[in-house]
Amino acid sequence: MRGVVDLGALAAKPQPASAPAAGATAGDGTGGADSADRAGQTASSLVYDTSDATFDADVIERSLTVPVVIDFWAEWCGPCKQLSPVLERLAAEYGGRFVLAKLDVDANPMLAQEFGVQSIPMVLAVVGGRLVPLFQGAQPEAQVRRLLDELLRLAAENGVTGTATGEAPAEVPEPPMDPALAAAYAALEENDLDGAAQAFRNVLAADPGDTEAKLALAQVELMLSTRDVDADQVRADAEAKPEDAGAQIAAAELDLATGNVEPAIERLVGYVARSAGADRDAARVKLLSFFELLGPDDPRTAAGRQALTRVLF
Structure with missing residues (x-):
């Protein structure tokens, strides 16, 4: 399993600041977001499904320039249906300062097992390739905002200050078949x-x-x-x-x-x-x-x- 760290451990291990990748701009690393200034940025451009086959590109590599929040969910999960729309709306409101990768645990059981998912909804983040546990179970929106602001502050301290442009991650081409x-x-x-x-x-x-x-x-x-x-x-x-x-x-x-x-x-x-x-x-x-x-x-x-x-x- 990829290395697991908590918020405190991430804060204790600052990384050298990295330049934003093409298509990303520097963020200020402070909490909150101005939703009016970001009205043109839609949630669908910052929210995408990921899977075992594309996880490294969707999450690990992308986390080197912008924090990636992972929403572990399933179709049958009632609390997931309450939490997921909140996360999607906040992804748009925060204007690309984080992206939301949604992972269906039923469709990707091995990946869910790798991350120790025992109940859902479960939300983790990846910053600079490091795993950051956030919370489990449906949470009030105010609590979700507080944790996201703390995540962004720690991401900035670790040099991950890019802003997603709203473009969906490129699909990984399948290798040619024999x-x-x-x-x-x-x-x-x-x-x-x-x-x-x-x-x-x-x-x-x-x-x-x-x-x-x-x-x-x-x-x-x-x-x-x-x-x-x-x-x-x-x-x-x-x-x-x-x-x-x-x-x-x-x-x-x-x-x-x-x-x-x-x-x-x-x-x-x-x-x-x-x-x-x-x-x-x-x-x-x-x-x-x-x-x-x-x-x-x-x-x-x-x-x-x-x-x-x-x-x-």
Whole structure:
């Protein structure tokens, strides 16, 4: 995790003043803001979404010239819906003396875990690459203003006095895809499962460590394994044979291949809970392979692992 400091520690470690980057102007480092003078600056130009893929550019690099406040939120969070509009309005009112990066914890669980997010809303700041905890939970606007003014004062003491121009941070371009990998995805888009599987195997033959191709091949092989099955018969067998490992695994694979992820996980978790011995282990191993297919960033992986742990122990 990136270094965590509190406001006092940041104040105790002043950094040499740095020149504002292109598109930024020097600020005076004092508290408050004149909203009338900044009426032309809109909140949307100073507020943007960030993610695990763009966090370094959106937050760390940008914090070298202007303080970046991070709003950790989620769609289901009621207090977030009260706090976020306040932060967005203040970002406009303060006229670019800080920018607001919004991070959806459900869409970016690994990043939320890295920053130790246990409850939301949670607000942190980054100044000159240093993490500055601000507050957790919805706060009165007066308290938010006081903390922002203190943040800006400490930022000025540490040489971070730039003002954002209102331009959104540039998107990080994706690197060009390996032509062989692109050919595999093209076959997949054309529903040529056999061709896609062979193309992914070709990629892995050239680079056995290509994790993207390895994962994609596993997904294609799952689709191939369920392509010609009688779905109604598979589900009927699973219903008629609740204690049969093969029937339950086959139904779970069918669910996963057709996009019914939660039912697939629930089926195998339930089977693990009521079975024993080799059958239980077969279902557990299959479930772990599902988690690998979904990837660690999928919230359903974390939820499924927790459910599996509960029935195992």
